[in-house]
Amino acid sequence: MARKASSTRSARPGQHRNSVLDLARLTVREVNQLLHDADGGDFLIKNPRGAHAIAAGLDGPFGITIAGHVGYYCAGMNKEASITVNGNAGTGVAENMMSGRVHVKGDVSQSAGATGCGGLLIVEGNASARCGISLRGLDIVVKGSVGHMSAFMAQVGRLVVLGDAGDALGDSIYEARLYVRGKTKSLGSDCVLKDMGDTHKAELRKLLDAAGLGGEVDVSEFSRYGSARKLYNFHVENLGSY
Amino acid sequence: MCGIVGLFLKDSRLEPELGRLTATMLAEMCERGPDSAGFAVYTAERTGISKICAVARKGAVQWSQVAKRLAAAVGANVGIEEIEDHAIFKTKGDGEAARAWLIDNVTEATVLSQGQSIEIFKGVGDPNRIAERLKLSERRGSHAIGHTRMATESAVTIAGSHPFSTGEDTCLVHNGSLSNHNRLRERLARHGERFQTENDSEVAAAYLTWRTREGDSLKQALQRSLTDLDGFYTFVVGTRDGFAVLRDTIACKPAVMAETDDWAAFGTEFRALSTLPGIDVARIWEPEPATVYVWNRA
Amino acid sequence: MSGDDLSMHTPPRESATFDRHVIAEIHRAAATGIYDIRGFGAKRRLPHFDDLLFLGASISRYPLEGYREKCGTEVTLGTRFAKKPITLKIPITIAGMSFGSLSAPAKEALGRGASAVGTSTTTGDGGMTAEEREHSALLVYQVLPSRYGMEPDQLRKADAIEVVVGQGAKPGGGGMLLGQKISDRVAAMRTLPKGIDQRSACRHPDWTGPDDLEIKIRELREITDWEKPVYVKVGAARPYYDTALAVKSGADVVVLDGMQGGTAATQDVFIEHCGIPTLAAIRPAVKALQELDMHRKVQLIVSGGIRSGADVAKALALGADAVSIGTAALIALGDNHPRWEAEYKKMGTTAGCYDDWHAGRDPAGITTQDPALTARLDPALAGKRLANYLSVLTLECQTIARANGKSHVHNLEPEDLVALTVEAAAMAQVPLAGTSWIPGQS
Secondary structure: OOOOOOOHHHOOOOOOOEEEEEOOOOOHHHHHHHHHHOOOEEEEEEOOOOOOOOOOOOEOOEEEEEEOOOOOOOOOOOEOOEEEEOOOEOOOOOOOOOOOEEEEOOOEOOOOOOOOOOOEEEEOOOEOOOOOOOOEEEEEEEOOOEOOOOOOOOOEEEEEEOOOEOOOEOOOOOOOEEEEOOOEOOEOOOEEEEOOOHHHHHHHHHHHHHOOOOOOOOHHHOEEEEEOOOOOOOOHHHHHHO | OEEEEEEEEOOHHHHHHHHHHHHHHHHOOOOOOEOEEEEEEEOOOOOOOEEEEEEEOOOOOOHHHHHHHHHHHHOOOEEEEEEOOEEEEEEOOOHHHHHHHHHHHOOOEEEEEEEOOEEEEEEEOOHHHHHHHOOHHHOOOOEEEEEEEOOOOOOOOOOOOOOEEEEOOEEEEEEEEEOOHHHHHHHHHHOOOOOOOOOHHHHHHHHHHHHHHOOOOHHHHHHHHHHHOOEEEEEEEEOOOEEEEEEOOOOOOOOEEEEOOOEEEEEOOHHHHOOOOOHHHOEEEOOOOOOOEEEEOO | OOOOOOOOOOOOOOOOOOOHHHHHHHHHHHHHOOOOEEOOOOOOOOOOHHHEEEOOOOOOOOOOOOOOOOOEOOEEEOOOOOOOOEEEOOOEEEOEOOEOOEOHHHHHHHHHHHHHOOOEEEOEOOEOOHHHHHHOOEEEEEEOOOOOOOOHHHHHHOOEEEEEOOOOOOOOOOOOEOHHHOOHHHHHHHOOOOOOOEOOOOOOOOOOOHHHHHHHHHHHHHHOOOOOOEEEEEEOOOHHHHHHHHHHOOOOEEEEEOOOOOOOOEEHHHHHHOOOOHHHHHHHHHHHHHHOOOEOOEEEEEEOOOOOHHHHHHHHHOOOOEEEEOHHHHHHHOOOOHHHHHHHHHOOOOOOOOOOHHHOOOOOOOOOOOHHHHOOOOHHHHHHHHHHHHHHHHHHHHHHHHHOOOOEHHHOOHHHEEEOOHHHHHHHOOOEOOOOOEOOEO
8 A cells, every 4th residue: 555645854844744644554663753754743643543652752843633542652752742642542641751742632541641851741531540650840630530659759740630539649759749629549658738828729720721721620629739758868767658 | 471351242142253353352462472372262152061171282182082081080971172282072071070180180281271151272372373273263152351471480381371260160361470379379289279380370360269169259259369469460350151350459560441332341452452343432441459340241 | 824724715706697797787777777778789709700710722622813813802782673783892881870879070981981992881860961971982871760860862862772670789679869969960860859868669650561661662662763772671580581571572682780780879688688690690591592592683781790801701601792890890990999098997998898889978089979079080081991991801801712712702602611619500501610510400
């Protein structure tokens, strides 16, 4: 079958191209290579059918829409690109993301946004375990609930959850800030309820706005969680927490 | 380390499609389990005939000779169906006794399953070729569980492939790695369980058989396994009337479920489910850790 | 006044079980309530390469002349999948060590020394420094459980990628860096508050198990367009299975680190009581490769206690494609040098015994972030020292290989070796010297 004619080696820098990339006819490798060779542009990726590493390693002003469910590591290590998944995402969506925006319309699996450094990850549905694990600056807004061990060892960044949080939220957390509107099943080691001051409400408001949630969501319905900072230096009295 | 697929048909009109759908799901799991594969098909037969499936360990086995000796041992007629290197013994005699006799007396074969509905097939090598050879696509029934294997701490053998079945019409597949199976194996052997491999998953299967013999329901047995089994695991268990799913409390190993009015399905990765009819409107979710999920035909 | 005075004093007798070290450790534990943390690798005597000997030339085997008759040393890594495999001039690499555990001048020196002789260095927990990328002609970038410092631009700048499952000093433990070494710069690179004791994950955040590792490796390849070799590093625990699983997960190279492998900081009990000796790990790993028909197609790098060209030659003879050095490289830079004896004494130790690398007060300026101390390490001079040491290792290895009739160090084989002890014979699967007996094989 003839390959879709979309050779971007002929694209001049700055020229944006609209293109449909069909994973029923192209391999993930071919699609990713094409995107890596391009400077930017808007693309629709069809028939993902749960394939892995779709649109991983992008670096540039892309607008990518993926029509369907994706497998692991979609948008992994994303830089600058805006990626929308019209479906669910598997393990590690937007892992180690540096900047840009990743928007999943369905649910996400484990380790969503793992070790992310910047940008914004929005999940319309639910996230399962370890959402925001080892967060390093990424902001995550989950409109549904998050699973257990979310924000485990989260260093920097913000996690906003409109639904509930599972067991051991924020275990071993560093300086990341967590905002949860629903119920938190249990808190992890060194993670405690914190006060919601005006700066926190303002921060939360900005995050909700960025996620497309206007005035209909009331920031005062959220609780803030963060580090008690008792485990920052080893003390034998804290043995039970290790 | 592996790929698991499971399909439970709620609508009996889909029974002729069971094998074909399972084979398509299994094909998506080859990369994470390249060494070997196995599958259990529940044919939904209710004839009162016990079927004991076995596979040759190495070389050819004189199955008809074995059938004669088995008939004498259980005191009942034994029919036989041969498929590639597998054989299905069929008898109205005591199925469990037949299984035990075969394990104790026919060391050139591995006994795979025993029950009125269940049939288990296994092979070494590329899972797609195994499915083809053993005609998975043509099989029909109410539910099926398939498994592709990447062997971790034991050898790549047919016997080491999943599903493991140690009890009537029951089988188990496992993704993960147990850490206390050696002592548990010894304990279960003292309770009368027979082991044919060094595999940790076989221990999990035997554990469930033992617990159900002790009077636990499947749900209770799986609940109890959370305390008694140590390590990382996602289990999919097949019974005569349905199947069950359990993930350990840490739940690192992946698991995805999907359900429609016509079927419930399990896959280690979503792409195994992506080929099922109606997946676009299915409810898709991930099983919670330490929670037993059970589907049963009434 | 007789020489047979019955009240004559008997000399004090130390217990082998509760010796002075053990007693001091129990006192220390009782005083502090915390386990002992230190750097360096396993210090106790273990079966090692010293227990093996090469046979050399004899009437049945002829040696090669030095100089004129070449003995090749180059090795190519990443031939399985990478578009750009890397070729090293010598079969010795510098192991992963972090900026953070080591000072910036130390990392620069390692880069200078390795590049001078045509080999690679490796980043560690905390990511890639600009100095290291600038001074290392070939740089391997580690992907660790913690992911400190991990980012795609660095991944793209690397020559190879090393997914770290574990290391020999602590198979199952994560990185450890104590507050005194978390300077502003280290803290910034790791996105951590300054001065805290870093806690590290021991499992990767987004995959567990070889089946999911396969998918992770694919992602890393996708991000880097399949250009770079992917290594999988594991501490020596179950080398036969681990090697097979690394191959099945799609590795180009397997890195196996024995229990003698060093660390900058971890619990002493972890170092001394977990992981198996390097000598015991190599044959099982090679067997796994051979059974999968992957020996020499997936390359094997061995580390953990490599000290001389004899060790290099023995590791290669047992089937490795290359070795990696960590502790030895630091010593070449100047770690534990007698010139700092006065300072070692003040710390209660002595040159040759200093292992408090976690404390960040290294007089040699290597395992510290203190600017006053790191200023003592001139990266150009130290780099030259490392280059000299690597050259010596290579020449020694070639000398041995030529004496055994080999025109390339890769042609060294187990049949060139014998063992001095039963343990070494069993572990290395070579006969006890003067016999044809290999314990465990009839």
